[in-house]
Amino acid sequence: MCTINKKTYKILSVTMDNTFIAGDDSISEGDEVILYPDINLIRNNTGMHICEVLPLINDRIERVLK
Numbered sequence: 001m002c003t004i005n006k007k008t009y010k011i012l013s014v015t016m017d018n019t020f021i022a023g024d025d026s027i028s029e030g031d032e033v034i035l036y037p038d039i040n041l042i043r044n045n046t047g048m049h050i051c052e053v054l055p056l057i058n059d060r061i062e063r064v065l066k
Contacts, residue, residue: 003037011035035061 001008004027012020036042039050
Protein backbone atom coordinates (compact mmCIF):
# COMPACT_ATOMS: atom_id res chain seq x y z
CA MET A 1 0.00 0.00 0.00
CA CYS A 2 1.06 3.60 -0.60
CA THR A 3 -0.40 7.01 0.18
CA ILE A 4 -1.22 9.73 -2.37
CA ASN A 5 -3.01 12.90 -1.24
CA LYS A 6 -3.66 11.28 2.17
CA LYS A 7 -5.55 8.40 0.51
CA THR A 8 -4.34 4.80 0.48
CA TYR A 9 -3.84 2.91 -2.79
CA LYS A 10 -2.74 -0.64 -3.53
CA ILE A 11 0.65 -1.21 -5.13
CA LEU A 12 -0.01 -3.65 -7.97
CA SER A 13 3.48 -4.41 -9.21
CA VAL A 14 7.08 -3.30 -8.75
CA THR A 15 9.63 -3.75 -11.52
CA MET A 16 13.22 -2.56 -11.81
CA ASP A 17 12.26 0.99 -12.81
CA ASN A 18 8.48 1.21 -12.39
CA THR A 19 5.88 0.89 -9.70
CA PHE A 20 2.26 0.34 -10.74
CA ILE A 21 -0.45 1.64 -8.40
CA ALA A 22 -4.23 1.18 -8.59
CA GLY A 23 -5.15 4.87 -8.75
CA ASP A 24 -8.24 6.93 -9.46
CA ASP A 25 -9.16 10.30 -10.99
CA SER A 26 -8.15 12.25 -7.87
CA ILE A 27 -4.43 11.66 -8.62
CA SER A 28 -2.56 14.22 -10.73
CA GLU A 29 0.95 14.41 -12.08
CA GLY A 30 3.23 15.92 -9.46
CA ASP A 31 1.28 14.63 -6.44
CA GLU A 32 3.44 13.38 -3.59
CA VAL A 33 3.57 9.59 -3.28
CA ILE A 34 4.53 8.01 0.03
CA LEU A 35 5.53 4.42 -0.63
CA TYR A 36 5.98 3.41 2.99
CA PRO A 37 3.43 5.37 5.05
CA ASP A 38 3.50 2.84 7.91
CA ILE A 39 6.67 0.83 8.33
CA ASN A 40 4.86 -1.50 10.74
CA LEU A 41 2.78 -2.79 7.81
CA ILE A 42 5.95 -3.87 6.04
CA ARG A 43 7.17 -5.64 9.13
CA ASN A 44 3.83 -7.36 9.68
CA ASN A 45 3.38 -8.39 6.02
CA THR A 46 6.94 -9.49 5.26
CA GLY A 47 8.48 -10.32 8.62
CA MET A 48 11.42 -8.10 7.68
CA HIS A 49 12.89 -5.51 10.04
CA ILE A 50 13.17 -1.90 8.78
CA CYS A 51 16.96 -2.29 8.78
CA GLU A 52 16.54 -5.05 6.20
CA VAL A 53 14.01 -3.17 4.05
CA LEU A 54 15.68 0.22 3.61
CA PRO A 55 18.94 -1.05 2.05
CA LEU A 56 16.86 -2.86 -0.59
CA ILE A 57 15.51 0.47 -1.90
CA ASN A 58 17.51 1.81 -4.85
CA ASP A 59 19.68 4.90 -4.23
CA ARG A 60 17.83 6.78 -6.99
CA ILE A 61 14.77 7.07 -4.71
CA GLU A 62 14.92 10.17 -2.54
CA ARG A 63 14.64 9.45 1.16
CA VAL A 64 12.73 11.97 3.27
CA LEU A 65 12.52 11.47 7.01
CA LYS A 66 9.55 13.10 8.72
